[in-house]
């Protein structure tokens with residue numbers, strides 16, 4: 001494994017034992033291959049239950065693989081978990097902060113966990129509080145912080161050991177749009193500083209914004225991988241015309257459109273019709289020529305959501 005390959009998985013499997021004696025084991029991760037290179041930002045995109053967190057927990061050396069091989073920083077999590085963890089930062093889905101302690105105390109406890117000297121913790125904490133835009137809040141109790149601040153503190157805490165890889169499990173789930181943008185900005189900053197990021201998300205805009213490369217996961221398997229632009233170019237047309245028809249009129253409209261335009265792919269969702277096309281405006285003109293009157297019509301660029309739909313027949317947030 002070269003120095004630039006930080007994580008390498010081959011045929012990686014996570015099988016959970018049956019929950020009771022009548023049940024059967026559950027395969028959450030079903031033989032996946034992926035690689036993380038130094039300096040890149042890598043994402044697992046998929047809906048709930050796709051196996052993203054299970055994969056992250058294996059990389060974080062907190063849950064053993066049950067099949068295949070996994071190397072993290074050139075080491076084997078089964079044998080070298082402790083040494084690997086010392087060089088990782090982990091931001092779990094739930095913040096796992098100590099809410100009764102202050103912001104600064106939370107950093108201190110974590111620093112002690114890694115065995116850092118007091119002076120080093122103090123110096124890094126000051127820097128990390130500034131990074132997390134919490135420098136005014138050091139003495140405040142965690143339960144007085146907003147959700148976005150708590151997330152930023154969790155990231156600051158995970159950086160106390162100056163990790164080479166930062167693992168983030170759904171970093172912005174539950175945050176409002178403004179808090180998400182602040183967080184994205186902080187993650188960009190880390191990327192610029194050379195920290196390699198691995199994140200899971202079910203938000204396609206987050207994956208597009210943050211990931212140089214990503215794998216799309218569904219039901220424990222990888223259904224596609226590449227950069228966001230490559231994935232879109234491979235699995236979708238450039239533009240999408242989104243049409244919403246008055247209740248009950250979509251089916252008739254689809255019949256007419258299909259009869260008139262055989263070549264283009266269309267996806268019927270319960271609340272809208274998606275027409276995949278190179279030229280959205282031309283498609284919209286064709287809709288009007290057929291005498292169809294959608295309640296709303298929108299031409300947009302194709303996104304990773306369209307990639308997921310093309311690959312699985314489902315939307316990311318079903």
Ligand SMILES: Nc1ncnc2c1ncn2[C@@H]1O[C@H](COP(=O)(O)OP(=O)(O)OP(=O)(O)O)[C@@H](O)[C@H]1O
Pocket residue numbers: 016017026027028046047048049050051052053054055200
């Ligand atoms: N400890 C466990 N025992 C049994 N099944 C589990 C266990 N942990 C997770 N699973 C199951 O494995 C599947 C994948 O879960 P996982 O948390 O990895 O998915 P995910 O893609 O991260 O989704 P989410 O966004 O909901 O966390 C789910 O069906 C889940 O119920």
